[in-house]
Amino acid sequence: MNDTDRGSEMKILDTFEHSGKVYEIRCWHDDLRHEWMARAFCEGRAVEGFVYSCADETLQDLGVEAFNEMIIRSIKSDVVEDRWGQVVKACSVRN
Numbered sequence: 001m002n003d004t005d006r007g008s009e010m011k012i013l014d015t016f017e018h019s020g021k022v023y024e025i026r027c028w029h030d031d032l033r034h035e036w037m038a039r040a041f042c043e044g045r046a047v048e049g050f051v052y053s054c055a056d057e058t059l060q061d062l063g064v065e066a067f068n069e070m071i072i073r074s075i076k077s078d079v080v081e082d083r084w085g086q087v088v089k090a091c092s093v094r095n
Helices: 056-062 064-080 083-092
Strands: 011-018 021-030 035-042 052-055
Touching: 011 064, 021 064, 035 056, 035 064, 052 056, 052 064, 056 064, 064 083
Parallel strands: none
Antiparallel strands: 011 021, 021 035, 035 052
């Protein structure tokens, strides 16, 4: 991603392997909300319920390279640690 990319077209920020599967970290710009969105995909499907976002103003302050590094690190960690699975499990526990 760079600071001139706009529109809803998804761009692949990074790919990585985990447990024998190849994951893509994709981002896109939401013109209505004026923010960048990112999410993990595997075989063309979103792999978790988390959607990461960053307002345009924050991205300008942070810088594109820093944002890319931070979002890639966060998404990889969430996928590898199965944080979405942990959320689902915690929400499905009944007392």
